[in-house]
Amino acid sequence: MDSTDHQSPIHESRQQGQQHQGCTDDQPDDSSCSSAVCGLRGAVTKNWRFLIPSCFRRSSLTVSSPPITVYQVWPGKNVFFLDGRVIFGPDPRGLILTVIAVLLSEWIFLADVVDPSWKHPILIAAFSMALAATVSETTAIQSVMATLLLTATRDPGIIPRNQTSLPQEAGMSTIRRKRSRRIVIDGVERKQKYCRICHIFRAPRSSHCAICDNCVDKFDHHCPWIGQCIGLRNYRLYLLLIALALAFYICTLAFSARRIGVQLDAAAGAGFLGLLRSWPGMVALAAFSSVVVWLLACLLAYHVFLATKNQTSHERHKGRYRSSPNPYDRGVHRNIKDCLFGTLPPPRVDFRAVAQPNLMDQQQHLSFTVH
Numbered sequence: 496m497d498s499t500d501h502q503s504p505i506h507e508s509r510q511q512g513q514q515h516q517g518c519t520d521d522q523p524d525d526s527s528c529s530s531a532v533c534g535l536r537g538a539v540t541k542n543w544r545f546l547i548p549s550c551f552r553r554s555s556l557t558v559s560s561p562p563i564t565v566y567q568v569w570p571g572k573n574v575f576f577l578d579g580r581v582i583f584g585p586d587p588r589g590l591i592l593t594v595i596a597v598l599l600s601e602w603i604f605l606a607d608v609v610d611p612s613w614k615h616p617i618l619i620a621a622f623s624m625a626l627a628a629t630v631s632e633t634t635a636i637q638s639v640m641a642t643l644l645l646t647a648t649r650d651p652g653i654i655p656r657n658q659t660s661l662p663q664e665a666g667m668s669t670i671r672r673k674r675s676r677r678i679v680i681d682g683v684e685r686k687q688k689y690c691r692i693c694h695i696f697r698a699p700r701s702s703h704c705a706i707c708d709n710c711v712d713k714f715d716h717h718c719p720w721i722g723q724c725i726g727l728r729n730y731r732l733y734l735l736l737i738a739l740a741l742a743f744y745i746c747t748l749a750f751s752a753r754r755i756g757v758q759l760d761a762a763a764g765a766g767f768l769g770l771l772r773s774w775p776g777m778v779a780l781a782a783f784s785s786v787v788v789w790l791l792a793c794l795l796a797y798h799v800f801l802a803t804k805n806q807t808s809h810e811r812h813k814g815r816y817r818s819s820p821n822p823y824d825r826g827v828h829r830n831i832k833d834c835l836f837g838t839l840p841p842p843r844v845d846f847r848a849v850a851q852p853n854l855m856d857q858q859q860h861l862s863f864t865v866h
Contacts, residue, residue: 566846570656571709579846581648584707584722590647593720597643597743600780604747607777608754642736643721650842651726652712654701657694658851681822700823702809712843715807728839734798741791748784751777805830 566579574583583590675688680699687696690703693710697703702714704724713727725733754777758770771778801808805823810816824830 563850564846565844565848565850568850569844569846571653572707573709575846582650582846583648584717584724586706586719587722589719590643590722593643597740600744600747600783603776603780604750607774608747608751608780642732642739646725646729646732646736647721647723649723649729649732650844650846651724652701652714652728652840653842653844654693654695654698654710654712655844656692656710683819683822685819685822700807700810713807714809716809728842731835734795734802734835737791737795737798741788741795744784744787744791748781748788751781751784755781802831802834803827805833 564579566575566582569575572585574585574587575581576583674691675686676696677684678687678699679685685699687699689696690710692703692708695710697710698712700713701710703710704714704717706717707724709724711724711726713730715725715730715733717724718733721733723729755770755774758774758777798808801811805821805825806816815821825833
């Protein structure tokens with residue numbers, strides 16, 4: 496038998512293999528395409544998932560990897576961005592409206608109020624834009640000094656919840672029935688209430704926000720124009736925001752009133768109605784700025800008064816120190832110094848930490864509970 500006869504089956508098998516490989520290269524299999532697409536989608540989700548708000552993500556309770564973090568199963572109503580680095584309130588409509596109001600005021604000011612015939616129009620416009628940029632920025636990446644976003648995205652002082660399930664014991668039942676206990680602060684006896692939602696005795700000066708569903712340390716109020724609680728860790732930023740916004744609208748009102756006076760003198764026969772028809776944006780900006788200046792001035796004066804007394808608006812509203820002295824009042828100078836320059840404590844809740852199993856069990860219980 497010729498040697499070519501022994502090699503013919505081998506050559507045939509090689510040729511069939513090459514033909515099959517060629518067909519595979521020309522017409523790829525559907526399973527390989529789907530696996531490639533799934534791999535690409537998984538890589539994109541893994542690398543860029545921190546940009547997706549927590550309220551729009553799928554539930555991570557059934558995913559084995561990556562590990563579940565605290566912000567993903569946090570029982571409160573906050574909305575988290577950037578893997579728990581940024582925390583917003585549950586309703587952003589007030590924040591969006593505030594940003595639009597500031598940006599629209601700045602746009603009308605630059606378009607209608609700034610007169611090119613003035614001595615320093617560029618300097619006036621730059622000063623106004625600097626105030627507007629400090630009061631409000633559209634994105635957090637552009638400026639870390641944007642006090643509005645810093646106030647709206649900083650942890651106001653959220654207090655950790657009791658993650659352990661409450662045992663049905665006599666002692667714990669007594670605590671639940673009692674709901675409060677007495678503590679002594681600088682010789683003054685104060686009541687410490689028990690929070691039924693967080694299952695903790697609230698820290699002194701803290702309160703539970705019904706909107707955000709969190710206990711906040713040194714709770715002042717929930718600001719609807721920011722959409723965030725005002726507490727221990729963002730109160731001074733809130734004061735800075737009010738002061739800068741007041742300066743911005745005082746500048747806007749002053750130059751708007753000056754421009755209105757110039758236009759009335761130039762068109763003496765037209766009168767105010769003619770000015771309103773010719774410059775409706777400038778007149779509307781002056782009217783809006785006057786109202787905002789009056790409101791912000793009253794608000795700033797009220798909070799300066801509270802700072803001198805070392806009180807919060809929540810304590811003032813509840814009348815906490817009507818029948819007893821304020822144990823936190825250390826004099827006007829010391830109160831203002833502590834309010835503006837005191838060392839702030841770090842966040843008490845690490846939202847980027849790995850969640851404990853008992854917190855995940857609590858979130859599962861809340862998810863399937865009908866309120």
